[in-house]
Amino acid sequence: MSYSVSVKKMNEILKELQKDYKVYAPKRFEKRGRYSDTDLIRYAEISMVEEIVYDEKADFSPKEVIYPITQTLFYFTEHEYKESKVHDKGILIFARPCDINGIKRLDTIFLENGDQEDIYYKRLREKVKFILMECKEGWDTCFCVSMGSNQTDNYSLAVRFAENNLLVEVKDEAFNNLFANEKTTDFTPEFVTSNQVTVKIPEIDNKEILKKVHDLDMWESYNSRCGNCGACTSACITCSCFTTSDVIYSENGRAGERRRVWASCLHEDFTEMAGGHSFRNTPGERMRFRTLHKVYDFKARFGEEQMCVGCGRCTDRCPQLISFATTINRLSEEVNKLKNKKVSQVQAASKEVE
């Protein structure tokens, strides 16, 4: 059932919801943007509709709500350790289809990869219900349609923001009573049907091509361009890598904690082992690693979908203006060239035989 709800009424509903849920949405942080005099839009707890930035793209994804940048795993005292705890409320996240689909990719890594679930992820993830923010057009760096992540039915509520009211589809019966006295409508959310940017996914269908992809000259062009900053991976809804590190509380050397912190495969130390040996030593190699994870090997491993959801935040955040869509398309072209070369070699060889 769908309803037309005034902003005032929606604020009352949010207030009611906050008794049981922490509500997260893209929120404006004035003058906190990366350039002077710009704002930052990122996910944070909200209590009123007016706080929700629905008409701009969030600089960061909602992943930090369920997978914090820094997360304590254990607290240590001298001879004991204690598992960290989380709050006992549910979580509601206002999210676009790309991000809801992105969290599905995080679920795959944390809950399905290996033979055990990651409880630190699960204990927050299982609290989450999504409030879909209708997204009809996207922005200039989005390519969700190419990635098939422009649609979702994984939501409890769906909203369309208008000037003085909101249209709300209530899919989750648990929320029906909150809207019982509101005017019904026939609203169902629409989805983006085309983006300004399209990408073609490279068709790497065997290990021979993969080997040649590793050796492509195109990666070397990133050596002078990529600055190894990892801004792309921290903005990405699907990047899930982390490093654990222990800290000692400076006031008391005998107590401390083990944390995990987001890690980036673009950083020079991502593969570095004790003793100093590391495996991908140039920005180009690391760019190749990231690109293939997003548009080749996640799908090769799990079979269902590419990891990248086409939110385009990596492109938005890159200080060197590297467009990930362009990178993907460039790789597709190179893969096609490799395949055509092979076909023409086979043709030439068969001609010689003739």
Add this chain to the structure above:
Amino acid sequence: MSKNLLLPKPHEILEIIRETEIEYTFRVEADLKVEHGQFFQISLPKIGEAPISVSAMGDNWLEFTIRKVGKVTNEIFNLRPGDKLFMRGPYGTSFPIDKYKDKDLVVIAGGTGVSPVRSTLKHFYQNPDDINSLYFIAGFKDKKSILFEEDLENFKTKFNTIYTLDNEQVEGFEVGFVTEHIKKIPFDTFEDYNVIIVGPPAMMHFAALECLKNGVPEEKIWVSFERKMSCAVGKCGHCKIDETYVCLEGPVFNYTKAKELLD
């Protein structure tokens, strides 16, 4: 609530054996079922955690041979018998001992690469009838980096051994890289056999190529990879090579798979 897979447990250190100036073997009390070639995440609370392979095992104990090269291992070297090491594991794949049974086995190991194959070697040392013959090539940089001297002596009595140092002349040791001695293995006299290669990445690469050059089929070669790992359970992403997670599908790989793993 499912199990906390990152939770380490304290294990008492029973004995510390000094192998070299920077490599000690820690024997810890542990009643765990471990297969040859598997590893543990070893940690010291408040310092950190690192993946370390099991270098020997017995009733109620495990050994880890640790090199003092980083933050965690530096601190571990300050421990004494009776202190606790924190561990979780075992993790990863193991050398398929059953497949090696009643055949010939060639083990080629370089430097600290001897650690992950040491328990396999000890197994066949204690059960020599399980195997037709065992050829063991061990290479170290120089005299002061020789590991497991007592084992090396013992192995001489039951295995065909070639011990070599990269660039130092010492009695009982050849000179040169392990790759230079592979041609001495009489592969053509074996009916059925396997080859284990473990060592630094470049050594494994060239040793495998040398084996192939000597007619060893790819599927008979087994290697063990070392990678940075923060979780060892398929979540942290550090050890991933394309669609393969070294912590889950490795560290022991057959060469047919390993040759496709390009970092």
